[in-house]
Amino acid sequence: MSWQSILGDLLSYGLLAYSVILVSFYIFIALYSIGELRTYIYKNKFTDYRILASTEQAPGISMLAPAYNEGANIVENVRSLLSIHYANLELIIINDGSKDDSLAKLIEVYDLYKVDYFVNQQIATKAVRGVYKSRKAIYRKLIVVDKENGGKADALNVGLNIAQKDYLVCIDVDCVLVQDALLKLAKPFLEYNKKKVIATGGVVRIANDCEIKNGKLIKVNLPSGFLPLAQTLEYIRSFLLGRMAWSRLNGLLLISGAFGAFDRDIAIKAGGYDHNTVGEDMELVVRMRRYMEERNLPYVVSFIPDPLCWTEAPSTFKILGRQRNRWTRGTIETLKIHKKMFFNRKYHILGMISYPYWFFFEFLSPIIEFFGFIGFVIFSLLGLTDYKFFVSLFALVFSFGFLYSSFAIFMEVLTYNQYKRRRDILRLVLTAFGEAFIFHPFIVWSAIKGNIDLLRNKSAWGEMTRIGLGGKKKK
Amino acid sequence: MKYLAFFAFAFFIISFLLISYVMIRLTIRHSRRVKLMKWKKMCDLLVRTAILAETHQINDEFKLTPRVKMMLSNGYFRRLLTDKLLVAKKNILGHSADGVTRLYLQLGLEKYAVAKLRSRYWNLKASAMQEIGLMGLTIQLPQIYRYTNNKKELVRDEAQLTIIKLFGFDGLRFLDIISYQLTGWQQIRLLHELSLVESENFSAIDKWLQSENKSVVIFAIKLAATYRRFELYNDVALHLENIDEEIRLEAITCMKKWEAADAKELLMNLFPQEIPKNQLAIATAFQTICTNVDIPKLISFLDTENNRLKYLLIKAIACIDVETIKVLKNSFSPAETDVLMIINQVEGEIIK
Structure with a gap:
């Protein structure tokens, strides 16, 4: 046996072993999520959230919405956020040194004036230029903070310093929240006695092509473009299956930066958002969990499957590539910062399952896939490996990907059923079939670029040009 | 292959x-x-x-x-x-x-509700009790009462609510027997349900205040605070020194709600050794229960690193006498920017 054929066998069987483990993990996640979803739906079927809206016992929430050059839609977005049903709420808009007229518009429309405000610098941030409140009682929940530009993490940290309530809800200012989003997000914080709920994540759904009026979601439509459609399917898989299963395991590492709630005290004690990573949302959750683990404090990171937050997904390869590049860098940076936890029993599920899963199947997966594919092609051309084996392995991985997507569609129809037309479901099925050839390779390529950019010390956020849910183009 | x-x-x-x-x-x-x-x-x-x-x-x-x-x-x-x-x-x-x-x-339709109540599935049991409670049917009561301490959270939660719906404050007797903890959410639901029925001079809060179930004690304090049962002052005040910090916090909140000036001395004595979270609650209570004579003591508490606490204490002082904070402002050197900023903020808020 020559060393070349040994190498060929190593590659073939190595990839096979990796694929089998990956598939097994995904099967476990899919099946494990069922119980959590069912329990949640049974438990909340008759919940009257109005009770929480009116009671003085409702936990106080500070909603933090950083805004940078959002002048085109800022007034409408703030109006939409102010209309959310929740009594014990303060809405903090952080103008992160916008170069446009965002602040001027807010001052004019909401009749704001600069107040003396002591910013408690519990976390170091860029300078705050001013804090504004409204003269009109109807906008008493609104606080606008004007600060020097420092990026999203810095803006959120200013929000953390200013927030007065016990819980924080961090959102992207251009997200569309359903009216009872905060009521549903707040409830898990009240549901545990023996453990402290340190964070709650909510489902983010794709709003492209949905009907939105005055910042409110009027009608859910399936996106028409292929990329938003593929992302819709991806989000269903990720939120409805993945995160529900991780939540049941109490091993959730990521709460989307677009919509998540945190215990303010723990977030501050853990040090707030990290400026040095582009994956600040994941990094904060990991650090909060680590803080609790290192002090042996019982805690939970919960997740709710209701579709509460709707956001615009990138609709061009260019923007999608930037986004996925950033996500990859964020993941790697977070794993690097917290490498101490890797297979560290001291961190229980976090160290023994969650972290290794992210390392092997989120960080390494695109790398193995990319180089495995190239290796196979080269080895097959050189006759060092059996191409039939490659085709069989590809068929296995492809068929499983299709099965996983089909199962996600099945669960979606059985639970929240946002897309009611048979035509929509068929389009999702076709997308599940086609994504393996277009969407998935592109995502893998973007992740590889993310790895390369990280090696080259590129830390740019990446400009996210959006068409806008109201149809206006914005950056 | x-x-x-x-x-x-x-x-x-x-x-x-x-x-x-x-x-x-x-x-x-x-x-x-x-x-x-x-x-x-x-x-x-x-x-x-x-x-x-x-x-x-x-x-x-x-x-x-x-x-x-x-x-x-x-x-x-x-x-x-x-x-x-x-x-x-x-x-x-x-x-x-x-x-x-x-x-x-x-x-x-009630016979289907009864059938659901006998089901082995917890979600059906819970749904049946919701139905029975909403319709105000006094059927299957022994079973529902037994369910108030069921190991399945949703079953016992719905059973407790149903009992309250049917019997109002008298239904609270399940607090005597429950061994599981009431979650914060369940307490909110129970208080809401009670708010819909005629408020009576119900008894037994004093007994629940002595319960071995921590959540029952907390709920009893909430009941005492909500229904202004001042005669329970001594029982609640005892919990200001309870070993459990959550019970202490609830007792502090109750005193604030009652605007119980009698608790002032006790709270002031407890303040220095309390945990930060409870100190914040006490400082908030000071806004309503302290008077001019307490201002020197409140000023002495300002010697803390906790800026949030400073803010609440200064606000308490301003609530008692707004002029004092003007004097206070002059007592700090210009280098102490944090506290001066806090005073300015409080001034702005009070004047507004």
């Missing part, structure tokens, strides 16, 4: 089955759409009849068409009708609500 091909094939077959199931389900739903609309209209009509029934018809039976009676054997229709009746009952009061209950009983 054979195995790989076999698994790939199997995955495709399962996918196909799943998709087929989804499509058949949607097709059936689509084909039943017209029928469902008709059923919904039938249910709406029935509910409307019940709501609009005249007061003098209180003992009369509703006229039901043979079709309605026949349709009741259809499980889906029955669930649809039950849900509509429950929603109506939840949102209306008085004779109209009584009409809804009468219709519910006339249709014999």
Whole structure:
């Protein structure tokens, strides 16, 4: 046996072993999520959230919405956020040194004036230029903070310093929240006695092509473009299956930066958002969990499957590539910062399952896939490996990907059923079939670029040009 | 390779089955759409009849068409009708609500609720109790009462709420026996349910204040605070020194709600050794229970690193006497920017 054929066998069987483990993990996640979803739906079927809206016992929430050059839609977005049903709420808009007229518009429309405000610098941030409140009682929940530009993490940290309530809800200012989003997000914080709920994540759904009026979601439509459609399917898989299963395991590492709630005290004690990573949302959750683990404090990171937050997904390869590049860098940076936890029993599920899963199947997966594919092609051309084996392995991985997507569609129809037309479901099925050839390779390529950019010390956020849910183009 | 091909094939077959199931389900739903609309209209009509029934018809039976009676054997229709009746009952009061209950009983829907209550599935049990509670039916009470301490959280939560719905404050006797903790959410629901019934001079709070179940003690303090049971002052005040920080916090909140000036000395003595979270609660309470004579003591508490606490203490001082903070402002050197900023903020808030 020559060393070349040994190498060929190593590659073939190595990839096979990796694929089998990956598939097994995904099967476990899919099946494990069922119980959590069912329990949640049974438990909340008759919940009257109005009770929480009116009671003085409702936990106080500070909603933090950083805004940078959002002048085109800022007034409408703030109006939409102010209309959310929740009594014990303060809405903090952080103008992160916008170069446009965002602040001027807010001052004019909401009749704001600069107040003396002591910013408690519990976390170091860029300078705050001013804090504004409204003269009109109807906008008493609104606080606008004007600060020097420092990026999203810095803006959120200013929000953390200013927030007065016990819980924080961090959102992207251009997200569309359903009216009872905060009521549903707040409830898990009240549901545990023996453990402290340190964070709650909510489902983010794709709003492209949905009907939105005055910042409110009027009608859910399936996106028409292929990329938003593929992302819709991806989000269903990720939120409805993945995160529900991780939540049941109490091993959730990521709460989307677009919509998540945190215990303010723990977030501050853990040090707030990290400026040095582009994956600040994941990094904060990991650090909060680590803080609790290192002090042996019982805690939970919960997740709710209701579709509460709707956001615009990138609709061009260019923007999608930037986004996925950033996500990859964020993941790697977070794993690097917290490498101490890797297979560290001291961190229980976090160290023994969650972290290794992210390392092997989120960080390494695109790398193995990319180089495995190239290796196979080269080895097959050189006759060092059996191409039939490659085709069989590809068929296995492809068929499983299709099965996983089909199962996600099945669960979606059985639970929240946002897309009611048979035509929509068929389009999702076709997308599940086609994504393996277009969407998935592109995502893998973007992740590889993310790895390369990280090696080259590129830390740019990446400009996210959006068409806008109201149809206006914005950056 | 054979195995790989076999698994790939199997995955495709399962996918196909799943998709087929989804499509058949949607097709059936689509084909039943017209029928469902008709059923919904039938249910709406029935509910409307019940709501609009005249007061003098209180003992009369509703006229039901043979079709309605026949349709009741259809499980889906029955669930649809039950849900509509429950929603109506939840949102209306008085004779109209009584009409809804009468219709519910006339249709014999309670026997399905009883069957659900006996089910081995916890979600059905919980749903049955919601139905019974909303309709105000005094049936299966021993069983429901037993469920108030059931190991399944949703079952015991619904049982507790049902008992309150049926018996008001008297129903709270389940607090004597529960061994599981009441969650914050359940306490909110119970307080809400109690707010809907006539407030009576109910007893036994003093007993619950001594409970070994921590959540019962916390709930009892909330009850004492909400219903202003000042005669329990001594019992609640004892909990200001409880070993459990959450119970202490609830007792502090109660004192604040009561504006209990009597607790001032005790709170001031406890303040220095309290945990930061409870110190914040005490500082908030100071805003309503302290007077001019307490200002020197409050100023002495300002010697802390906790800026949030400083803010609340300065606000307390300003609430007592706004002029004092002007004097206070001059007592700090310009280098102490943090505290001066806090004073400016409080000044702005108070003046506004």
